[in-house]
Amino acid sequence: MATLKEIPDVTGFRNAIKETTGLVVVHFSASWAPQCGQMNEVLSELAKDPGYINVTFIKLEAEDVPEISEEYSISAVPTCVFVRRGKLLDRLDGANVAELTKKVKLLASQSDVSVPSMPEPPKEDLNSRLKRLINTEEVMLFMKGNPSEPKCGFSRQIVQILNENNVKFGSFDILADEEVRQGLKTYSNWPTYPQLYSKGELLGGLDIVKELAESGELKSQLPAQQSLDDRLKGLINKAPVMVFMKGEKAVPRCGFSKQTVAILNDTGIDYDTFDILSDEEVRQGLKTFSNWPTYPQLYVKGELVGGLDIIKELQESGELLTILKDGQ
Template sequence: MANLVEATTQQQFEDFLAKAGKCLTVVHFQAAWAPQCGQMNEVMAELAKEHAHTTFVKLEAEAVPEVSEKYEISSVPTFLFFKSGEKVDRLDGAHAPELTKKVQRLAVSEGPGGAAEGSGADLNQRLKKLINAAPCMLFMKGSPQEPRCGFSRQIVALLKEHNIQFSSFDILSDEEVRQGLKTYSNWPTYPQLYVNGELVGGLDIVKELAESGELENTCPKAVTLEHRLKTIINQSPVMLFMKGNKEAARCGFSRQILELLNGTGVDYDTFDILQDEEVRQGLKTYSNWPTYPQLYVKGELIGGLDIVKELKESGELVSVLKGES
């Protein structure tokens, strides 16, 4: 596929940006050891079929450190979006719906031939994909951070007030979507809120649902960070939060604690804090423990590498991991 390429040097990376000109270039900073990167490459391959004028570049983050350092890439997968050689957006983590949404939003500029990108695509199929990009999708003017009309500002405030988790699409960025969705949904105005692919309605409907107490039941509620941390901590009786994973530790402390745990024969799971900045920062506060790795047994913090070393030396590590002491 001509618009799905790989850059192995800084020069190649810069050449791809230069050739793309004003058209969108999406760069995936990846690592061969990370399964999430392989999954996101499959998503990129599908997007490359839909967006012929967009260039999709795969780049091994550790193999081209000068580029990774320049753009402050601290984890994989990370996606950077470029136009005219300038970075215009960024996405950290393996979020397929968000990647799709950003590409669709940013790729609406004209291609080399002057025709709007995607003009030959089936609009209804495109609208369906956008509507189903997240369980709760809001089509609005602007973004949740910067609404561009009073109605959009009000509906965003209502959704946030009721702790509703939602993604959004700026209809001002895409005239085809803006006009097409009115016909598709038979709803002439914006904002429009969809849940699980079905139209809920506009601001008035959302207000009515909020007043009747039905909004929370209609839309998926946001998960608080504390609830999310508790869920991850309790995914396994023994959970290790580390840099990297069982197969590839990304720091010396994590590598040492893996060796100690592997020597016990006790089963455990790991979470790579480099993949999720929210967890990485939030867990420090939640556990009142400022460094990594962190080891939990049955939802309770045991400690870091020094504590695990002490338990190993005292002969208590196995019994602690089994929850016996």
């Protein structure tokens, strides 16, 4: 008997699509949305139906797989897409049980037909990607392996020095990405690894970090360590109008963020953004700090306005522009 498969990540989804030749029903869901629970119950029942033995039913948390949500232009939940052999056949936006059942029955009965390929995800150019990676954390280490398992002696030594000096840092394993490994040498004009960056600027490699540590100057070359709450307050107040979203203003990386950007752009009010995909500490910490479990989040003068649903309501009532202007 088939079941509704819950897939947690991009790799699992890609493999599931690749391995399946029949119809795939993908539910883009969110744990906080009650309508999604109703759709999951219906899909679970359909999966048990022996008439749909060749149909694969998949549930994805839309916010956990922004790359996939972007590919399928997911702007709200629940949304179901119907795929066969990697090609998009149809979609259903919203919680319409009758229509869902109708589409599954119809598409499951059809043989392969000529359909347009699903859109390719937008490709980020290398320099933009390197800049984004370098700025993932205020202190960023590009190394071989990771801090808990360095893959060369130089990386092991620099991690030890940073830990001994109680430096909080992010890291990137250059062995996992040859494009980054080669590109960063040119981008920063530094031919070897590890490489340590502070606030987006190259500090140097192991020799320089050793010298700074031995002279007692290392901490003065790095940003002062902040508590998470202080860091979040600083980010929230970075601009009068701040949006914490997936991706950046120019390249939103989920449908919810794309809609928010479009609404704010229409107001003509200036705003700044922070990519929560670039910083897991901020992504998780801000949920607790503001007691708001989802993204995007809009702040005006340091105060939380809300997420996409509230932004839409304010836009429809004509109040959004007033709130944003008051923040200027």
